Amino acid sequence: xxxxxxxxxxxxxxxxxxxxxxxxxxxxxxxxxxxxxxxxxxxxxxxxxxxxxxxxxxxxxxxxxxxxxxxxxxxxxxxxxxxxxxxxxxxxxxxxxxxxxxxxxxxxxxxxxxxxxxxxxxxxxxxxxxxxxxxxxxxxxxxxxxxxxxxxxxxxxxxxxxxxxxxxxxxxxxxxxxxxxxxxxxxxxxxxxxxxxxxxxxxxxxxxxxxxxxxxxxxxxxxxxxxxxxxxxxxxxxxxxxxxxxxxxxxxxxxxxxxxxxxxxxxxxxxxxxxxxxxxxxxxxxxxxxxxxxxxxx
Amino acid sequence: xxxxxxxxxxxxxxxxxxxxxxxxxxxxxxxxxxxxxxxxxxxxxxxxxxxxxxxxxxxxxxxxxxxxxxxxxxxxxxxxxxxxxxxxxxxxxxxxxxxxxxxxxxxxxxxxxxxxxxxxxxxxxxxxxxxxxxxxxxxxxxxxxxxxxxxxxxxxxxxxxxxxxxxxxxxxxxxxxxxxxxxxxxxxxxxxxxxxxxxxxxxxxxxxxxxxxxxxxxxxxxxxxxxxxxxxxxxxxxxxxxxxxxxxxxxxxxxxxxxxxxxxxxxxxxxxxxxxxxxxx
Numbered sequence: 001x002x003x004x005x006x007x008x009x010x011x012x013x014x015x016x017x018x019x020x021x022x023x024x025x026x027x028x029x030x031x032x033x034x035x036x037x038x039x040x041x042x043x044x045x046x047x048x049x050x051x052x053x054x055x056x057x058x059x060x061x062x063x064x065x066x067x068x069x070x071x072x073x074x075x076x077x078x079x080x081x082x083x084x085x086x087x088x089x090x091x092x093x094x095x096x097x098x099x100x101x102x103x104x105x106x107x108x109x110x111x112x113x114x115x116x117x118x119x120x121x122x123x124x125x126x127x128x129x130x131x132x133x134x135x136x137x138x139x140x141x142x143x144x145x146x147x148x149x150x151x152x153x154x155x156x157x158x159x160x161x162x163x164x165x166x167x168x169x170x171x172x173x174x175x176x177x178x179x180x181x182x183x184x185x186x187x188x189x190x191x192x193x194x195x196x197x198x199x200x201x202x203x204x205x206x207x208x209x210x211x212x213x214x215x216x217x218x219x220x221x222x223x224x225x226x227x228x229x230x231x232x233x234x235x236x237x238x239x240x241x242x243x244x245x246x247x248x249x250x251x252x253x254x255x256x257x258x259x260x261x262x263x264x265x266x267x268x269x270x271x272x273x274x275x276x277x278x279x280x281x282x283x284x285x286x287x288x289x290x291x292x293x294x295x296x297x298x
Numbered sequence: 299x300x301x302x303x304x305x306x307x308x309x310x311x312x313x314x315x316x317x318x319x320x321x322x323x324x325x326x327x328x329x330x331x332x333x334x335x336x337x338x339x340x341x342x343x344x345x346x347x348x349x350x351x352x353x354x355x356x357x358x359x360x361x362x363x364x365x366x367x368x369x370x371x372x373x374x375x376x377x378x379x380x381x382x383x384x385x386x387x388x389x390x391x392x393x394x395x396x397x398x399x400x401x402x403x404x405x406x407x408x409x410x411x412x413x414x415x416x417x418x419x420x421x422x423x424x425x426x427x428x429x430x431x432x433x434x435x436x437x438x439x440x441x442x443x444x445x446x447x448x449x450x451x452x453x454x455x456x457x458x459x460x461x462x463x464x465x466x467x468x469x470x471x472x473x474x475x476x477x478x479x480x481x482x483x484x485x486x487x488x489x490x491x492x493x494x495x496x497x498x499x500x501x502x503x504x505x506x507x508x509x510x511x512x513x514x515x516x517x518x519x520x521x522x523x524x525x526x527x528x529x530x531x532x533x534x535x536x537x538x539x540x541x542x543x544x545x546x547x548x549x550x551x552x553x554x555x556x557x558x559x560x561x562x563x564x565x566x567x568x569x570x571x572x573x574x575x576x577x578x579x
Contacts, residue, residue, distance in 0.1 A: 070514060076452050077518035080475055084525040091527065151469065154422035155527070184346045203353050246347035250354055 090149055094159040097141045101163040104134050108170050116219060118227040121177065128174060135167060136193040143199035153199070161205060167192070168201065168209025173216055180235065182210070182243060204257055207250070211260035214240060218270035225274055230283045233275035240268045360415060361427050367412040368431030374404045375431070375438035379488055382442050386499060390445075397442050404435060405460070413463040413471045421471065429477050436473065436481025441488050448507060450515070453478045476526055483519060483535035486512045490542035497549050505553075509546045516543045 111127040142160055146153055168188050175183035175191075185206045189195050217236050224232035244264055252258040278284045381397040412428055436456065443451035457472045464470035493508040516539050526532045 072452065073450050073514055073518060076450070076454075077522065080453075080479065080522055081525075083475055084522055084527075087527060088525050151420060152422055154420050154425070157422075182343045182346070185350065203350055207350060242341045242343045245341060246343040249344060249347050249351045251351070251358065252354070253358055 087149075087155070090145065091156060091159060093145050094142065094156050097138055097145070098160040098163045101135065101138045101160065101167065104131055104138065105163065105166045105170060107131050108135075112170065112173065115177065116223040118223065125174070125178070132171075132191065136191075139167075139192045139194055139199070140197075143194065143197045146199050150198075157202065161202075164201060164205045165209040165212060168206050169212035169216070172210055172213040176213070176239070180239070182239075207247075208257050208260055210243070211247075211257070211264055214243060214264050214267045218267050218274070221271050221274050225278055230278050231285050233271060233278055234284065237268070237271050237275050240264075240271055244268055360419075361424055364412060364415050364424050364427040367408055367415065368428040370408040371404060371412065371428075371431030372434040374400065374408060375434040378404065378438040379441055382438075382445055383488075383492060383495070385445060385492075387501065394442070394446055398446075401439060401442055404438070405463070409435065409460065410463045413460070416471055417464070421474070425474070425477075429480070432473055432477045433481040433484060436478050437484045437488065440482060440485050441492075444485075444489070444508075444511060445492075448511075450511070476529060479519065479522060479526065480529070480531060480535065482515055483532065483539050486515055486539045486542040490545050493546045494549055497553055502553060505546070505550060509543075509550050512543045512546055516540060 108128055108131045111124055111131070114124050114127075115121075146156070149156070168183075171188055171191050172183040175181070175187070183191075185201065185203060186195065188206060188209075189201050192201070194200060217240060221233050221236050247261050247264065250261075252261060275284070378397050378400045381393060381400060385393045408431075412431070416424065416428070439456060440451045443449070453473060453475065456478070457470075460473070461470055489508050489512045493505045493512070496508065497505040519536065519539065523532045523536050
């Protein structure tokens with residue numbers, strides 16, 4: 001009794017009765033066949049109604065009756081319409097939150113760009129942190145909407161995917177500025193207040209966000225060196241090399257993440273070039289004698 | 299600078315490639331892992347990344363198996379569709395019986411694999427990997443069912459049929475509305491082929507029924523198409539569907555108007571009259 005449509009085949013014997021034109025040899029119900037097939041015990045009443053042979057039409061006759069399948073189809077498609085409308089409105093709500101996340105990202109990014117002008121870190125961080133609270137709130141909203149459709153995270157994932165990647169890249173950059181270490185996946189979730197939530201950050205989104213962050217590092221290094229922080233290239237190079245080595249542990253598919261990862265080596269090379277420039281001119285300081293936060297030192 | 303990390307990468311890739319679940323790789327994996335930690339210069343990032351690597355490997359392996367199952371479902375569902383197309387006035391029972399068997403085999407052999415793979419995971423995560431196969435299966439099952447019963451096999455009926463494949467304790471695999479609708483959109487193409495061949499075989503009643511069925515599907519789909527989770531496939535399929543429906547309608551029209559003289563001949567079982575509608579095929 002595995003297939004429902006097998007169940008219906010008993011009724012089928014009646015329903016395909018199009019025999020008014022006289023092709024009766026195959027159209028008559030075939031009782032011997034029904035008896036030999038063990039599957040036909042359950043003929044669903046729905047199909048029995050549908051297969052009313054008296055409803056048969058002829059091509060030449062005027063077609064006044066509704067087709068026999070229409071009641072059943074109407075019912076199913078009406079249910080689909082409701083289902084798709086509900087999912088459509090969920091999608092719109094996800095999109096609305098994602099748009100706000102995007103706007104917040106732009107704010108954070110504009111504050112973070114002050115880094116390139118060698119503004120003091122505490123000032124930048126202070127501005128950014130209030131915005132991170134906004135992000136937290138927005139991600140909680142996403143989680144709340146997602147609770148309405150349990151088990152369908154990935155159905156709607158596309159709606160917040162790229163925004164989440166950007167969030168990860170900003171958070172990771174901030175985290176690196178503060179601590180000099182890589183923001184882990186779990187830490188990123190924690191920063192967004194998602195650590196206890198059902199709603200998680202997809203690992204691939206996290207990894208793509210980290211790649212985005214690596215893209216920002218060459219510019220940072222260039223501007224730090226211009227501002228006189230000659231130890232910065234060495235630190236960034238060490239970090240990027242470690243990061244690149246770690247990324248090579250992953251077996252990637254030919255997808256977007258792979259493309260971003262392939263691009264990372266150019267960031268690495270750019271930083272190496274800056275390091276070389278600084279080193280060959282004897283500007284680089286040995287070891288960690290340089291104190292952090294030496295903005296504007298010449 | 300790069301040297302140690304390169305050898306490290308090799309070790310890791312050995313470790314990762316042996317991670318397919320079919321291989322008895324537990325020992326090898328462990329050895330590779332301890333070697334990794336021994337030989338590495340302290341790279342704090344790598345510890346975290348080995349977790350991501352495991353996750354990605356498992357996901358990719360699973361995706362690969364799902365894609366394979368999906369391809370098998372596609373191939374065998376196609377065979378069912380071809381089987382149903384061999385239908386004619388005289389062999390209906392035999393053909394449908396065989397198609398039914400093949401369809402059941404698709405479920406037993408291939409969809410069951412898919413269900414096993416997806417058991418307990420988010421069906422939507424890997425949807426792109428299995429969607430083509432499921433669509434083809436929907437097409438085959440609805441096509442078969444229409445020829446058998448003259449009615450539309452509903453999504454609920456299909457999902458009820460798949461229920462026994464799932465582990466009773468976990469969430470059963472359900473064909474989602476989107477895949478069902480995309481499969482139905484393809485169904486009209488098959489209906490068109492069937493209608494043309496049936497018409498040229500003189501089964502005007504049946505062709506008329508196919509025509510109304512295809513029209514109904516198309517009509518219902520026009521309401522739903524814009525709302526399909528942003529699925530761009532659907533807009534394309536809607537155009538194709540309208541083309542198919544119109545082909546059936548035009549064929550029916552041709553028979554209705556021009557072929558009216560031939561209808562008595564076609565309707566009769568007398569083999570001495572040749573078929574008069576070669577241009578319809």
